[in-house]
Structures are given as C-alpha cells and as structure tokens.
Amino acid sequence: xxxxxxxxxxxxxxxxxxxxxxxxxxxxxxxxxxxxxxxxxxxxxxxxxxxxxxxxxxxxxxxxxxxxxxxxxxxxxxxxxxxxxxxxxxxxxxxxxxxxxxxxxxxxxxxxxxxxxxxxxxxxxxxxxxxxxxxxxxxxxxxxxxxxxxxxxxxxxxxxxxxxxxxxxxxxxxxxxxxxxxxxxxxxxxxxxxxxxxxxxxxxxxxxxxxxxxxxx
Amino acid sequence: xxxxxxxxxxxxxxxxxxxxxxxxxxxxxxxxxxxxxxxxxxxxxxxxxxxxxxxxxxxxxxxxxxxxxxxxxxxxxxxxxxxxxxxxxxxxxxxxxxxxxxxxxxxxxxxxxxxxxxxxxxxxxxxxxxxxxxxxxxxxxxxxxxxxxxxxxxxxxxxxxxxxxxxxxxxxxxxxxxxxxxxxxxxxxxxxxxxxxxxxxxxxxxxxxxxxxxxxx
DNA sequence: CGCGCACTTGACTGATTAGTCAAGATGCTA
DNA sequence: TAGCATCTTGACTAATCAGTCAAGTGCGCG
Numbered sequence: 001x002x003x004x005x006x007x008x009x010x011x012x013x014x015x016x017x018x019x020x021x022x023x024x025x026x027x028x029x030x031x032x033x034x035x036x037x038x039x040x041x042x043x044x045x046x047x048x049x050x051x052x053x054x055x056x057x058x059x060x061x062x063x064x065x066x067x068x069x070x071x072x073x074x075x076x077x078x079x080x081x082x083x084x085x086x087x088x089x090x091x092x093x094x095x096x097x098x099x100x101x102x103x104x105x106x107x108x109x110x111x112x113x114x115x116x117x118x119x120x121x122x123x124x125x126x127x128x129x130x131x132x133x134x135x136x137x138x139x140x141x142x143x144x145x146x147x148x149x150x151x152x153x154x155x156x157x158x159x160x161x162x163x164x165x166x167x168x169x170x171x172x173x174x175x176x177x178x179x180x181x182x183x184x185x186x187x188x189x190x191x192x193x194x195x196x197x198x199x200x201x202x203x204x205x206x207x208x209x210x211x212x213x214x215x216x217x
Numbered sequence: 218x219x220x221x222x223x224x225x226x227x228x229x230x231x232x233x234x235x236x237x238x239x240x241x242x243x244x245x246x247x248x249x250x251x252x253x254x255x256x257x258x259x260x261x262x263x264x265x266x267x268x269x270x271x272x273x274x275x276x277x278x279x280x281x282x283x284x285x286x287x288x289x290x291x292x293x294x295x296x297x298x299x300x301x302x303x304x305x306x307x308x309x310x311x312x313x314x315x316x317x318x319x320x321x322x323x324x325x326x327x328x329x330x331x332x333x334x335x336x337x338x339x340x341x342x343x344x345x346x347x348x349x350x351x352x353x354x355x356x357x358x359x360x361x362x363x364x365x366x367x368x369x370x371x372x373x374x375x376x377x378x379x380x381x382x383x384x385x386x387x388x389x390x391x392x393x394x395x396x397x398x399x400x401x402x403x404x405x406x407x408x409x410x411x412x413x414x415x416x417x418x419x420x421x422x423x424x425x426x427x428x429x430x431x432x433x434x
Numbered sequence: 435c436g437c438g439c440a441c442t443t444g445a446c447t448g449a450t451t452a453g454t455c456a457a458g459a460t461g462c463t464a
Numbered sequence: 465t466a467g468c469a470t471c472t473t474g475a476c477t478a479a480t481c482a483g484t485c486a487a488g489t490g491c492g493c494g
Contacts, residue, residue, distance in 0.1 A: 017471080033340055035252035039452060049473055054453065056471090123250055123337065124399065134399070168412060171405075174395045175388025182341065182351070188388075195385060202419045234441080256482060266443055271483065273441095 018056040020046040026067045030115045034064055034125050064122065064129045071118050072136040075103070079143050089150035093200075096147050097193040100173060104180060104189055116181030117174075144170065148200070155204055165203050169196045235273040237263040243284045247332045251281055251342050281339065281346045288335050289353040292320070296360050306367035310417075313364050314410040317390060321397060321406055333398030334391075361387065365417070372421055382420055386413045 015023075024045035028037045039060050043053050057063040082095045108114050115121070119133040148169070149162040172195065179188040232240075241262035245254045256277050260270050274280040299312045325331050332338070336350045365386070366379040389412065396405040 033250075033252060033342060035250060036342055038450075040450080050453080051455080051474075052472055054455095060452065119399075120340070123340075125250060125253055130399075168389065168416075171389045171392030171396065172385065174392030175390065178391050178395065179388065182336075182347075199385075199416075205422075255480075257480080267483080268444075268485080269442055271485095277482065 017046070017048045017052050021048055021053055021056055022063060022066055022070060025063045026070065026118075027111060029064065029067060030118055030121050031111065031113065033121045033123075034129075061126050061128060064126055065132055068118065068122070068129055068132050068136065072139070076136075076139065076143075078103070079140070083143060083147060089147070089154065093147045093151040094193060094197060096144060097196045100176070100192055101186065101189040104186060108186065114180050114184050114186055116177040120178065120181055141166075141170065151200070152204070157204065161203075165200060168199060172196065172199075234263070234265045234269050238265055238270055238273055239280060239283055239287060242280045243287065243335075244328060246281065246284060247335055247338050248328065248330065250338045250340075251346075278343050278345060281343055282349055285335065285339070285346055285349050285353065289356070293353075293356065293360075295320070296357065300360060300364060306364070306371065310364045310368040311410060311414065313361060314413045317393070317409055318403065318406040321403060325403065331397050331401050331403055333394040337395065337398055358383075358387065368417070369421075374421065378420075382417060385416060389413065389416075 021042060025037070025042045028042060028045060039050065039053055042063070043050055053063075057066070078099060079096065082092055082099060085092060085095070087095070104114050104116070119137070122129050122133060124130050145163065145166045148166045149159055152162045152165070173192070176188045176192055180186065238259060242254070242259045245258060245262060256267065256270055259280070260267055270280075274283070295316060296313065299309055299316060302309060302312070304312070321331050321333070336354065339346050339350060341347050362380065362383045365383045366376055369379045369382070390409070393405045393409055397403065
C-alpha cells in the first residue's frame with residue numbers, strides 16, 4: 001500500500017503492535033479456543049500483519065504462553081491484594097470467593113460474554129501452555145489454601161481439616177466455571193461465596209459432632 | 218492399490234466402516250479435542266478412505282453429533298440400570314456416585330488415559346453438538362437429581378433441599394472431571410462418592426440444627 | 435448368468451493453515 | 465544529515481484442511 005506506511009497502524013494509537021496482538025490473542029482464544037483461532041485472525045483483529053506477528057512472537061504457541069502469563073499476572077495481583085488486605089481471615093476468605101464473580105463480571109463487560117477460566121479454552125492442546133497453566137493453577141491453589149487455613153485457625157481446626165475443605169471448594173469453583181462458560185451466564189457464580197461459606201460452617205459444626213471423626217470428608 | 222481391493226479393509230473384520238469411523242472419531246476427539254482432529258486422521262485411524270467417510274457421514278460435525286449420542290447411550294443405560302436396580306435409595310445414590318470412577322477406570326483401560334467428560338473435548342465449538350451435549354447433560358442431571366431426592370425423602374427433606382444438594386454435588390463432579398482429565402489421573406475421582414455422601418450427611422445434620430434455616434446452602 | 439445397488443477407492447479442488455523472507459519505512463543517535 | 469537498529473509490509477511456501485466425485489469393486493438377488 002503506497003497511501004499509508006510506517007509504524008502507525010490500524011489499531012489504537014499508543015499501544016504497541018506486540019501488545020495489540022497479545023490482547024487480540026487473549027480475547028479470541030478465550031472465546032473460541034486455541035485451535036479454533038488462526039494467526040491470521042489474530043493479526044486481523046489486532047490490525048497487524050503476519051510479519052509483525054512473527055517479529056513479536058516466535059510462534060502461535062508462544063503467544064498462548066504469554067497470554068496465560070498475562071491473565072494470571074492480573075489475577076494474582078488482585079488475589080494477593082485481597083490476601084494482604086484488611087479484615088479478619090474470614091472476611092479475606094469471603095472476598096477471595098467474591099472475586100470469582102467480580103472477575104467474570106468484568107470479563108463479561110469487557111468481552112461481552114462469560115468466558116470462565118482461561119484454561120478451559122486451552123485444555124491439553126499445547127504441552128508448554130498446559131505446563132504454565134498448571135503452575136498458575138497451583139499458585140492459585142496455594143493462595144486459596146492459605147486463606148482457608150487462616151480462616152479455620154481461629155476455630156481450632158488443623159491444616160489437614162482445612163485442606164479437605166479447600167479441595168471441595170476448589171472443585172466446586174471448577175464446576176461453577178464450566179457451567180458459567182457453557183451457559184454464558186453469571187448465575188452459577190452468584191451463590192458461590194455463600195455456598196463456600198456454608199460448606200465451611202457445615203464442616204465446622206460437624207467437627208464438634210462426635211459422630212464425625214476428625215476428618216469430616 | 219492392485220494387491221487388495223473391495224470391501225474388506227484394514228480395520229477389524231466384522232465391523233462396518235461406518236462403525237470403525239465412529240469409534241476412531243470418539244477416541245481421537247476425546248483425547249485431542251474436536252478442532253485438533255482432522256477427517257484425514259479419523260480415516261487413517263479407522264483404516265478407511267475419505268470417500269467412505271463422506272459416504273457414511275455428511276460432515277465432520279455430523280460424526281461429532283453421532284459420537285456424543287453414542288457415548289451418552291452407554292452412560293444412560295448404565296445409570297438407568299443403577300436407578301432401577303436393587304437396594305435402598307441411598308445405596309442406589311452411592312452406586313451412581315461410584316459409577317463416575319468406574320466409568321473413567323474403564324475408559325483408562327480402553328484408551329490408555331483418563332479422558333474426563335466427553336464434552337470437555339468439545340466445549341462450545343460446534344453449535345449443534347453443544348445443543349446435543351447440553352440435552353444429555355440435562356438428562357443426566359435429572360437422573361442424579363431424582364436419585365438424591367429419593368435418598369432424602371426418607372429423611373424427611375423436601376425437594377428444594379435436595380435440589381441444592383444436587384447442584385453442589387454436580388459442580389463437584391464437574392470439577393473432579395476437569396482435574397482428572399488435566400492431570401490424567403483417577404485420584405480426584407477416588408474420593409468422590411465419600412465426599413458426596415459426607416456432604417449429604419453434613420447438610421442433613423445441619424438441617425436439624427436450628428441455627429441453619431430450611432435452606433442450608 | 436447378469437443386473438443393480440451399496441460401498442470403496444484415491445485423486446482432486448479451493449480454502450486455510452503456520453511460518454518465512456526480502457524489501458522497505460521509521461525513528462533514534464551521532 | 466547520515467547511519468543503523470527496529471519495526472512493518474505483503475507476497476510467498478509447503479502442508480494441511482474439509483469436502484467432492486467419477487470410476488471402480490463386489491455382493492445379493494433375480
């Protein structure tokens with residue numbers, strides 16, 4: 001094209017091509033899944049050309065890894081802020097649980113649908129990406145685990161007890177995320193905090209019941 | 218090829234090309250996901266040719282729909298047998314929960330890995346398939362719901378109470394399935410029955426506790 | 435025997451895929 | 465202004481994609 005050339009391209013000004021490509025990749029892959037999104041589609045969405053893509057990223061798999069990193073960066077910052085924030089351990093746990101709905105609410109307003117966890121769009125398709133996603137899931141697990149442990153410490157429950165509750169709540173979170181994505185709805189997330197808190201309460205009340213051993217689960 | 222021609226092909230004898238194609242499609246899609254599996258790959262796995270594929274199925278999307286049907290056919294039969302089988306309502310619920318592990322155990326021995334729910338390999342990629350999968354999920358929901366309702370009826374709990382417990386258990390099942398698939402491990406399924414039964418017990422014991430209202434969740 | 439139908443074969447199309455590359459444009463620094 | 469690194473451009477490749485089709489091939493039935 002002779003009419004326009006140089007660095008200034010179609011995308012929003014002030015945002016580098018590299019960044020626009022990453023944002024487009026995140027948005028498209030999250031919605032359609034990694035295998036259903038082509039490099040061409042990412043370039044078109046970002047207003048960039050193929051050569052620019054491969055100047056910024058060595059491969060399609062590489063931008064997926066960067067996407068996972070970027071998403072977890074934000075999530076981790078927010079969850080760490082909650083963990084280090086004010087209030088009792090129980091209140092911080094409650095805010096952690098609230099975050100799942102708030103996060104999907106923001107994604108809904110940003111992207112126009114409820115995407116669920118990003119790793120639901122990756123599955124096991126790219127080994128390297130699966131490795132990074134697993135590491136991030138583990139980091140999130142540790143955050144939630146310590147939040148639940150802390151909220152139970154003051155009730156005199158030990159860590160093993162807390163870890164079983166953590167497992168149950170994490171699986172409920174996974175299930176809720178799938179349901180939210182498949183149904184494109186925030187509804188499954190609406191009761192998540194209350195459900196988790198009730199589960200904690202139930203487990204605690206059962207703990208004092210002698211008919212349940214030290215391990216209620 | 219002049220050395221071999223006609224109807225008898227590479228696949229197991231006595232099984233129609235149509236059937237071999239379907240089985241290959243199920244196996245490959247379940248492992249790699251719909252978008253990652255090509256028609257050529259299905260044909261190669263089934264020992265059939267492209268033309269035979271399109272003689273048997275009108276499109277790649279069509280064989281996916283058939284695959285979903287086939288899988289649910291077997292699952293439904295097994296779950297219906299449990300629902301109509303002997304024992305108390307509680308025992309039948311327990312067998313229903315056990316089935317998730319048994320089913321994945323069989324799939325592990327048949328396919329060499331733990332695949333989780335088939336719909337985890339489809340996601341939202343083919344509208345028609347998503348519709349069928351949603352309908353099957355709903356059928357399964359009704360089976361589990363009535364199993365839980367029946368197991369609570371004798372405890373004097375009403376259906377609304379049972380339906381909240383159903384929701385919680387279904388989300389745990391989803392979470393467990395994801396974890397099993399991502400980790401290629403039966404371990405998350407190992408505690409599923411005990412977890413569900415404890416949850417039911419906990420909810421019941423809390424129901425008699427006046428500090429919890431009629432709706433424990 | 436021979437007709438017809440169900441199925442198989444494999445080459446083919448046109449679109450799309452991930453990735454390459456050489457030539458250019460730009461902007462920073464000297 | 466001149467030089468240089470960085471970024472952009474768009475055409476290109478070779479592979480793969482879903483889907484088509486005309487020419488078989490063999491089996492059952494009359």
